[in-house]
Structure formats: C-alpha cells, structure tokens
Amino acid sequence: MLRHTLLLLLVASVSACAYNPMLPQDTEPQVERTPETTGEIGEAPSGAASAGAMLVAEGRAELAAGDTGKAAASIERALRIEPRNSRWWTELGNVRLAEGDLEQALALGRKALRLAGGDSAARAAAEALIARAGGR
Amino acid sequence: MNKERMTHLWRSARRRFQRAPKRSLALLVLAVLVFYSVSQGVYVVRAFEDRHWDVPAHVYAAPIELYVGLELDEETLAATLAQTGHQQVPVLERPGEFSATSGELEIWTRSFPFWDGEEPSRQLRITFDRQRIASIVDATGALVPLVRLEPLRVGSVFKAHHEDRVLIEPDAIPPSLIEALKAIEDRKFDRHHGLDFAAILRAAIVNLRHGEVRQGGSTLTQQLVKSYFLDGRRTFSRKFREAIMAVALELRYDKDVLLHAYVNEIYLGQQGTRAIHGFGLASEFYFAKPLDRLAAHEMALLVAIVKGPSFYDPRRQPERAIERRNWVLTTLAAQGVLHEDTANEAREEALGVTARAGMALRYQPAYLDLVRAQLGDDYSPEDLATQGLRVFTNLDVTIQANAERELALGLTRLAAMPGTDTPDPALSEAELSESAAEESPLEGAVVVSRPMTGDVVALVGGENAAPGDFNRALDAKRPVGSLIKPLVYLAALESGEYTLASPLRDEAIDVDMPDGTVWSPQNFSLESHGEVSFVRALAESYNQATVRLGLDVGVERVAALFERLGLDAVPAVYPALLLGAVELSPFEVTQLYNSLANGGDRVPLRAVRSVTDANGEALKRYPLRIRAAAEADAVYQLNQALVQAVDRGTGRSAHRWLPPNLVAAGKTGTSDDFKDSWFAGFTQDHLAVVWIGRDDNTTTGLTGSAGALTVWAPIVAGLPTTASFDPLLGDSLEPSWVDYESGLLTRRGCGDAVLLPVPPDANVPRRACGIGVTVRGWLEGLGDR
Structure with missing residues (x-):
C-alpha cells in the first residue's frame, strides 16, 4: 500500500512537468526555436498521468530501490514514446550517474540540454546533471 | 570361466x-x-x-504500446490487432479478443511476461478523438495510462538444420489438425506400435486396383522417421530401416510427443531451394496467417498436401489440390471428425492461398539475421538454439510489412520501365530474350531505424526473404556514390571555414593521382555551374564543387568521419572517396545517417532490447548509449541542406508520394555506370535507407532518384507517424534568408531566397534586391535536375 502511494506521488510529481503529446506543436518554419517541452500538464484527462510520466516515475522508484538496469529500461520506454522530451533524457542520465558512468551521464545531459529549448526547468535539470557528471 | x-x-x-x-x-x-x-x-x-528436447530462442517483435494521446485511429488499431494475433468478435469472451464499434474499441489483452515484469491480462475500453487515443479505461472504470500488448513472435533461432520453422508448442496444436491427420493419414495411430500392417495391405490393394499410388501405408511415425532421418528414395532396405526406427521411437516415446514432432517436422512445400517444414510455417507460407486461425477448408488443404507437396502444390496445381482437399473433407465428415454441414460448406470454398509466399508477419528471416549477429557477441549458437531464451527486439511488424510491400511493388514498377536494361542493339531478338533470362533481376534492400534511440524497426534483405538467402541489407557491400557527400560537407562545416551560404566553385578540376594519372571528375549533367552556394552544391549533388570542397577540407577529415559516425572501418584516403568510391552495406549506411538524423549523436543500431531466460528472468539488456560524434551545430546546418535536397534538389520527386508539407531530409546516391541506386533520408522519427541494384553487379540504368527514391518515398509516406523533420536550433545559429543560387544574404521573397541557419559571425555579404534578381533566381531554380 505504502509503495503504491509513493508511486502515485512520484507519478504526480513527474507529470507536473510532463510534455503532453496532445498539445498542438508549433508549426513555424523549421529553423525557428520551438520549445519542445511545455512545462505544463495541458489537457490530459483528469487523473491520468501521461504514459511517459508514469514510466519515468516507475524508473525513479526502481532507481531508488537500487535496480539501475530496470530503471533505465523503464525510462527508455518513456523515451520511445516521447523521444524529444528533454526531461526523460536527464532522467536516464541520472540513472547512469548513479551507476558511476560519468561519460554517459554527461552525454545524456548535453542531449537533454539541447532538447530543452525554452523550457527553463528542463534546462536547469539538464545543467544540474551535467554539473554533477563533471561537465561545465 | x-x-x-x-x-x-x-x-x-x-x-x-x-x-x-x-x-x-x-x-x-x-x-x-x-x-x-x-x-x-x-x-x-x-x-x-x-x-x-532443444528449445530454441524465441524472437519477439516490439510490443504495441497504447496510451492516451497516441496518434492512432480506430480502424488502424483494429487492423493492427487483427494482424498481430487478436480476434475480432461481437462480444468479448476470452483474452486475445477485441470488438470495435464506432469510436470505441474493447479489448481483452493477454498477459505476457516481459523482461521487466508481467503485463496483466485486462479488459479495456479505448475511445478515440481526432485520430488519437482519447482514453483507456479498465473494467473497474479506472483510467489506464499505458498498455503493452503481447508481442508477436516472429521467429526462432534453431541449429542450422532446423533453421526454417514456425514452431508450434504442444498445447497450441489445433485439435482439429490432430483429428484430421489421424483420420486421413493414420487411423490406428493411437493403437499401433509404429507400424500398421492392415494399412499396408489395404494400401497395396487400393494401389493395385487403381494402377497408381493412391494410398501410402505409412503411419505418422514412419513419415516422421522418413522426414527426420532418411532421404526420399523408396527402396526395400530404406523401408525396412524406417520400420525399425518407427518401432524404436514408439517404444521410447509417448504418442503426443511424436505427434508434436510430426506437426513441426513434416515436409509441406517448396519455394526455390527452401523446403517448407512443419504446419506452422506452411500455414504462413500458403495463407499468411497462423495455424490456429485457419478455417476448416484451409486446414483440410494442409492435410491434403501432406501426401505430395509438389504433386498437390495449390499454387501450381490448383485443380489437383482442390480435388484432394474436397476428398479430405468428405472423408473427415464420413468418419465423423467434421460435421457434415461444415464439410459441405468448406467444399464450396476456393483454395484461399495467397498469390505469393513470404509476406507473413510472423516470419522474418532477414531481421533474424540481424538479431543473430547482435546476439552472437554474447551467446553461443548452441545456447541460442537450445536454452529457450526469449529475445525481445525492436522490429515493428507494420513498418516491416509496409517496407517489404513497397520494395516489391517498386522493383516490379522499375523492372517494367524502359531503360532499366540497356540491351546491345547488335543482338538479335532471340539473343536478346536469352540475355534477359540470364540477367540477374533487379533487387533491393531496406533498413528503417528510429534515429534517437537507434532502434532498427525494419530490415528487408531482398524481394523474397527466405532464411539463408543473401541478405543484401547486411551483406551487400556496394559503392555508395553521392551518399557520401554529406560527410564531405559536414567536415567542411565542422572546420568553421564554411557555412551553408559559402560560395563554392563548380568548375572542372584535374587531380594528380599518386600513380601518375590525372582524375577529372565530371558532373552528372556534364556541365559545370560556376560559382554556387554551399547549400545548392549539396542539394543538387554537384561533383566538381564537392571534390574542390573535399580537397580543401582534407580527404582524411572526411575519412575520419566514418569512424566517428559509427563504422568500424576507416576507408582508404584518396580523392575518389569524395565521390563515394567506398563500398558499404545498406546497414552501414543506416548507421552513418542515423548519427546525422540524430543531430550528431551516435547511437549503436540495435535490433535486440533485452533477453530473458525461459522463465522470464532478465539475462541481458542492450541499453541505449549515446556519444556526441559530430559537432551539433554543424550537423544541424548540414541537415537543413539535406532538407533542401529533398525539397528542391535531387530528391524533389519524393513529393509525389510524401504527404503535403512533410519536411524530410535526404540524399540520393548513384554509383558508376548506374550499378547502384541509393536513397537515404529521414523525417523526425524515422530514417530509411534503400538500395537497388543487381546481384551480378551489372547496370540498373537507374539514378538514386529514379530508383531507390521511388521506393523510399512510399515507405516514408506509409509510416504510422510522419512528423516533419524539425530539430531544435542550436544557440549559435541564426535563421537567415539566403539566396539559394549565390549564397548571398537577402530577404524573404527576394529572388530565390531560402531560410537557412547561419552562424551570426559568418560575415556573409548581402545582395541588393531588384526585380531582375527575382526573375533570374526563379528561372535558375528551374534549371538543373
């Protein structure tokens, strides 16, 4: 029961900053800066966390339980659904950081930073990862 | 003693x-x-x-994941479910079934042990809104964020001898098949000890009376022995040996073990050099559907074929096949195995075999080659063939089927085109038809990946995929021609000396070669274009401008990009490399272009995600690993030039197939004498590489745009998600209006202006804008191919 409650809380915390694929995408010329992530929950059906957010929440729980392999697999599933969500790349980087793989963590952090666009929270998360992985 | x-x-x-x-x-x-x-x-x-007792590794396609917001309408989902082993019914009664009413789809999912845990069986109601999933609700009314469906099994890894099977598990053999086999082939199967002397006698009498071999007296066990261990010769000593072996097997094994082996072993057809063994494969081979989905008349046909797969070949001898099938149905009804009415209805049915073999979703020998290659680093062939491993892959059966179909259609279209073969006018008509018969046919290969994760989602090794066939996607190493040019331009952009707006000289050039000869590359049109913009030189694939650029940047820098972008081997460093004098397989090209499509990040292409043991315990994961391989801003600029190549350059005919306004990036490639026709291109979510050529390496008469592009574009148009290529602009670039022809900065609507990313410090000269400029630019834009 306690585990379920914790998982729900995690889902809520992650989905608060989830990229919602239902939001219309900016269709300006392709060289304009178009923030990929929106930072808001948008019009998801009431109570439903986005699929990506749920998977990342699972990944976090698995990471907390020390199973980095499973955590990475869950976050990869989220990435297959939303490959351009900067935050999910940061999350995967956090798993690699926990494994002590600084090189991967750094590469993933830089990828996340490039994908963050104008989303300052996503940008900050990616920068934090890069800093912890020893990058600048 | x-x-x-x-x-x-x-x-x-x-x-x-x-x-x-x-x-x-x-x-x-x-x-x-x-x-x-x-x-x-x-x-x-x-x-x-x-x-x-060997249990081969089973290989699974990627599971279908359903979630709110997924771009998918009800009909597409219903069609995909039907293709992937789900049954459409009016009312759900068991797992694996679905029902569709307008705007809503109900499904009872099967449980499945994935590498990261068991997915439960659930009854779900899915609603749709504007081509997307709007909600997923379970039986208790709770919202379900994500559902993963049972994945399709697409093959098994056998020891060499068993290579080609669709294995049917003992509990998955349809009872109707067992009943029919006993009734037709071996009535006393449950009672005899391997031999049925009465049947042998009866067969002899029947055959004597009809003056031909109508019945065989062999029991199922004898047939199994013959198929397993003996060749087809009918000599007395073979018969004797077969009888002894049959009795020995019967003494040692239960009847159901022997039946299971029989169902998976018996010979049921031939496709060229490929023998079709087992009812599982035969079902896919003749009907393109799994054994448990066959109707009575289809099952009866398979049972009818057992007697003589080539004599009763339903594709070549339909009359014979239907006659024997109907006899089987009558016999089954007479023996009470099949209801009289069902038999009568079934006799009215057409044969129902597919026109061509080899389009079955559950049977993916080409992709399996890649799976074996990837697993080969971690598992011995012995372990793969015997340990019952479960291998989870990235194969997307919908994209795979689409790629196979479009390649087959494209090859047929191209072969019918005049000019694809260039006959010698001196030959007589008879000689001509002879040479046409000897000529190896047009062939092709396709690889489709998802650039950001490196997932290989489809792989087609040739027009007709059979195991052991030459897998062109993996093993055909061919000169890549102009496909190499993006690497030349990337090296130039990375050097910081060039931008998309830089002027290049497309003029004749003589290169002194180390062996004393002089190399003088020509453009395709045999004309030089003078001063052209960097972006146009790449988009229009000008050879002379490219060689000049590559020599200025340094051939060794271009060669070094091969390794940086993900290939093992560095090509020989000599000037002809700049025009693609290097041989790569379609798979290797995919690896190179995947790094480009992924913004310069290199991700190893992966077929396998994960491997579990027979009990579902995770043994090995193949994690996503990325490495920044090329400078991101340089790749961004390069990709915008490749967008221009599809938009208005050598790839522009793609728009005949692509959805309007879809932005794609790509490049054509043609090798010397039109031997190889290539196209590599990507949208936001997918990269596809197509090669077309002949196995004997003779000319195809096709450029990259006349050949491979006409297969690439319909494949991309048919992808389930076709999002425009739309990467994020890096901080150090600025969108600027550039004159396509000259590369001078200009403004929107002035001349032939295109919006391109340019570094702000690039110091590009600006051109004055007048009406003359506009018209001239417009006219020149129409010019070259």
Missing part, C-alpha cells in the same frame, strides 16, 4: 553347426538382424533426443 570350459563350449557349438547348418545360419541372421535393429533403434532415439 576357465579355459577348458571355453574349449568345450566352442567344440559343442561347432558340432551343432556341422549337424544343422541351416538352423545355425538362421540364428546368425537373426542375431545380425537383432543387432542391426537395436543399433538403429539406439541411433534414432539418440538423434531424436538430441533434436527434440
């Missing part, structure tokens, strides 16, 4: 032999026979044991 006694025994035996030579001879013969029978029995049981 003492010596005296031995001597005594020997003497008495000799005496007896001398007294009754005939009886002793009979005894000796009997002893030899017994010895022979026992040795054959031991041999057959051992051999059977060796094969039968």
Whole structure:
C-alpha cells in the first residue's frame, strides 16, 4: 500500500512537468526555436498521468530501490514514446550517474540540454546533471 | 570361466553347426538382424533426443504500446490487432479478443511476461478523438495510462538444420489438425506400435486396383522417421530401416510427443531451394496467417498436401489440390471428425492461398539475421538454439510489412520501365530474350531505424526473404556514390571555414593521382555551374564543387568521419572517396545517417532490447548509449541542406508520394555506370535507407532518384507517424534568408531566397534586391535536375 502511494506521488510529481503529446506543436518554419517541452500538464484527462510520466516515475522508484538496469529500461520506454522530451533524457542520465558512468551521464545531459529549448526547468535539470557528471 | 570350459563350449557349438547348418545360419541372421535393429533403434532415439528436447530462442517483435494521446485511429488499431494475433468478435469472451464499434474499441489483452515484469491480462475500453487515443479505461472504470500488448513472435533461432520453422508448442496444436491427420493419414495411430500392417495391405490393394499410388501405408511415425532421418528414395532396405526406427521411437516415446514432432517436422512445400517444414510455417507460407486461425477448408488443404507437396502444390496445381482437399473433407465428415454441414460448406470454398509466399508477419528471416549477429557477441549458437531464451527486439511488424510491400511493388514498377536494361542493339531478338533470362533481376534492400534511440524497426534483405538467402541489407557491400557527400560537407562545416551560404566553385578540376594519372571528375549533367552556394552544391549533388570542397577540407577529415559516425572501418584516403568510391552495406549506411538524423549523436543500431531466460528472468539488456560524434551545430546546418535536397534538389520527386508539407531530409546516391541506386533520408522519427541494384553487379540504368527514391518515398509516406523533420536550433545559429543560387544574404521573397541557419559571425555579404534578381533566381531554380 505504502509503495503504491509513493508511486502515485512520484507519478504526480513527474507529470507536473510532463510534455503532453496532445498539445498542438508549433508549426513555424523549421529553423525557428520551438520549445519542445511545455512545462505544463495541458489537457490530459483528469487523473491520468501521461504514459511517459508514469514510466519515468516507475524508473525513479526502481532507481531508488537500487535496480539501475530496470530503471533505465523503464525510462527508455518513456523515451520511445516521447523521444524529444528533454526531461526523460536527464532522467536516464541520472540513472547512469548513479551507476558511476560519468561519460554517459554527461552525454545524456548535453542531449537533454539541447532538447530543452525554452523550457527553463528542463534546462536547469539538464545543467544540474551535467554539473554533477563533471561537465561545465 | 576357465579355459577348458571355453574349449568345450566352442567344440559343442561347432558340432551343432556341422549337424544343422541351416538352423545355425538362421540364428546368425537373426542375431545380425537383432543387432542391426537395436543399433538403429539406439541411433534414432539418440538423434531424436538430441533434436527434440532443444528449445530454441524465441524472437519477439516490439510490443504495441497504447496510451492516451497516441496518434492512432480506430480502424488502424483494429487492423493492427487483427494482424498481430487478436480476434475480432461481437462480444468479448476470452483474452486475445477485441470488438470495435464506432469510436470505441474493447479489448481483452493477454498477459505476457516481459523482461521487466508481467503485463496483466485486462479488459479495456479505448475511445478515440481526432485520430488519437482519447482514453483507456479498465473494467473497474479506472483510467489506464499505458498498455503493452503481447508481442508477436516472429521467429526462432534453431541449429542450422532446423533453421526454417514456425514452431508450434504442444498445447497450441489445433485439435482439429490432430483429428484430421489421424483420420486421413493414420487411423490406428493411437493403437499401433509404429507400424500398421492392415494399412499396408489395404494400401497395396487400393494401389493395385487403381494402377497408381493412391494410398501410402505409412503411419505418422514412419513419415516422421522418413522426414527426420532418411532421404526420399523408396527402396526395400530404406523401408525396412524406417520400420525399425518407427518401432524404436514408439517404444521410447509417448504418442503426443511424436505427434508434436510430426506437426513441426513434416515436409509441406517448396519455394526455390527452401523446403517448407512443419504446419506452422506452411500455414504462413500458403495463407499468411497462423495455424490456429485457419478455417476448416484451409486446414483440410494442409492435410491434403501432406501426401505430395509438389504433386498437390495449390499454387501450381490448383485443380489437383482442390480435388484432394474436397476428398479430405468428405472423408473427415464420413468418419465423423467434421460435421457434415461444415464439410459441405468448406467444399464450396476456393483454395484461399495467397498469390505469393513470404509476406507473413510472423516470419522474418532477414531481421533474424540481424538479431543473430547482435546476439552472437554474447551467446553461443548452441545456447541460442537450445536454452529457450526469449529475445525481445525492436522490429515493428507494420513498418516491416509496409517496407517489404513497397520494395516489391517498386522493383516490379522499375523492372517494367524502359531503360532499366540497356540491351546491345547488335543482338538479335532471340539473343536478346536469352540475355534477359540470364540477367540477374533487379533487387533491393531496406533498413528503417528510429534515429534517437537507434532502434532498427525494419530490415528487408531482398524481394523474397527466405532464411539463408543473401541478405543484401547486411551483406551487400556496394559503392555508395553521392551518399557520401554529406560527410564531405559536414567536415567542411565542422572546420568553421564554411557555412551553408559559402560560395563554392563548380568548375572542372584535374587531380594528380599518386600513380601518375590525372582524375577529372565530371558532373552528372556534364556541365559545370560556376560559382554556387554551399547549400545548392549539396542539394543538387554537384561533383566538381564537392571534390574542390573535399580537397580543401582534407580527404582524411572526411575519412575520419566514418569512424566517428559509427563504422568500424576507416576507408582508404584518396580523392575518389569524395565521390563515394567506398563500398558499404545498406546497414552501414543506416548507421552513418542515423548519427546525422540524430543531430550528431551516435547511437549503436540495435535490433535486440533485452533477453530473458525461459522463465522470464532478465539475462541481458542492450541499453541505449549515446556519444556526441559530430559537432551539433554543424550537423544541424548540414541537415537543413539535406532538407533542401529533398525539397528542391535531387530528391524533389519524393513529393509525389510524401504527404503535403512533410519536411524530410535526404540524399540520393548513384554509383558508376548506374550499378547502384541509393536513397537515404529521414523525417523526425524515422530514417530509411534503400538500395537497388543487381546481384551480378551489372547496370540498373537507374539514378538514386529514379530508383531507390521511388521506393523510399512510399515507405516514408506509409509510416504510422510522419512528423516533419524539425530539430531544435542550436544557440549559435541564426535563421537567415539566403539566396539559394549565390549564397548571398537577402530577404524573404527576394529572388530565390531560402531560410537557412547561419552562424551570426559568418560575415556573409548581402545582395541588393531588384526585380531582375527575382526573375533570374526563379528561372535558375528551374534549371538543373
């Protein structure tokens, strides 16, 4: 029961900053800066966390339980659904950081930073990862 | 035993032999026979044991994941479910079924042990809104964020001998098949001990009466032995050996073990050099659907074919096949195995076989080659064939089927086109048709990946995929021609000396080669274009401008990009490399372009995600690993030039197939004498590489845009998600209006202006804008191919 409650809380915390694929995408010329992530929950059906957010929440729980392999697999599933969500790349980087793989963590952090666009929270998360992985 | 006694025994035996030579001879013969029978029995049981108890690794396609917001309408989902082993019914009664009413779809999912845990069986209601999933609700009314469906099994890894099977598990053999096999082939199967003497006698009488071989007296066990261990010759000694082996198997194994082996072993057809063994594969081969989905008349046809797969070949001998099928149906009804009405209805049905073999979703030999190659680093062939591993892959069966279909259609279209073969006018008509028959046909290969994760989602190794066939996607190494040019331009952009707006000279050039010869590359049109913009030189694939650029940047820098972007081998550094004088497989090209499509990040292409043991315990994961391989801003600029190549350059005919306004980036490639036709291109979520050529390396008469592009574009147009290529602009670039022809900065609407990313410090000269400029630019834009 306690585990379920914790998982729900995690889902809520992650989905608060989830990229919602239902939001219309900016269709300006392709060289304009178009923030990929929106930072808001948008019009998801009431109570439903986005699929990506749920998977990342699972990944976090698995990471907390020390199973980095499973955590990475869950976050990869989220990435297959939303490959351009900067935050999910940061999350995967956090798993690699926990494994002590600084090189991967750094590469993933830089990828996340490039994908963050104008989303300052996503940008900050990616920068934090890069800093912890020893990058600048 | 003492010596005296031995001597005594020997003497008495000799005496007896001398007294009754005939009886002793009979005894000796009997002893030899017994010895022979026992040795054959031991041999057959051992051999059977060796094969039968191996559990091959099962390979699964990527599961379908359903979630709110997914771009998917009800009809597409219903079609995909039907293709992937789900049954459409009016009312759900068991897992694996779905029902669709307008705007809503109900599904009862099957549970499945994935590498990261069990997915439960659930009853779900899915609603749709504007081509997307709007909600997923379970039986209790709770919202479900994500559902993963049971993945399709697409093949198994056998030892070499067993390579080509669709294995049916014992509990998955349809009871109707077992009943029919017993009724038609071996009525006393449940009672006999391997041989049925009455049946042999009966068969002899029937055959004598009709003057032809109508019935065989072989039991299912004898047929199994023959298929397993013996060749097809019908000699008495073979029959004898077969009988002994059948009895030995019966003594050692239960009937259902033998039936299971029979169902997976028996020979049921031929496709070229490929033998079709087992009902699982035969079902896909003839009907392109799984065994448990066959209707009565289809099952009856398979049973009818057992007798003589080539004599009753339903594709070549439809009359014979239908006659025997109807006889089977009548016999089944007469024996009470099939209801009379069902049999009558089934007799009215057409044969129902597909026109061509090899389009079955559950059977993916080309992709399996890649799976084996990737697993080969971690598992021995022995382990793969025997340990019952479960291999989870990235194969997307919908995209795979689409790619196979479009390649086949494209090759047919291209082969019918005049000019694809260039006959010698001196040949007579008879000689011509002869040379056409000898000519190896147009072939092709396709690889589709998802650039950001490196997932290989489809791989087509040729027009007709059979195991053991030459897999062109992996093994055909061919000169890449202009496909290499993006690497030349990337090296230039990375050097910081060039931008998309830089002026290049497309003029004749003589390169002194180390061997003393002079290399003078020509453009495709045999014309030079003078000063052109960097972006146009790439988009229009100008050879002379490219060679000049590559020599300025340094051939070794271009060569170094091969390794940086993900290939093992660095090509030889010589000037002809700049125009693609290097041989790569379509898969290797995919690896190079995947790094480009992924913004300069290199991700190893992966077929396999994860491997579990037979109980679902995770053994190995193949994680996503990225490495920044090329400078991101340089790749961004390069990709915008490749967008221009599809938009208005050598790839522009793609828009005949692509959805309007879809932005794609790509490049054509043509090798010397039109031997190889290539296209590599990507949208936001997918990269596809297509090669077309001939196995004997003769000319195809096709450029990259006339050949491979006409297959690439329909494949991309048919992808389930076709999002425009739309990467994020890096911080150090600025969108600027650039004159396509000259590369001078200009403004929107002035001349032939295109919006391109340019570094702000690039210091590009600006051009004045007048009406003359506009018209001239516009006219020149129409010019070259």
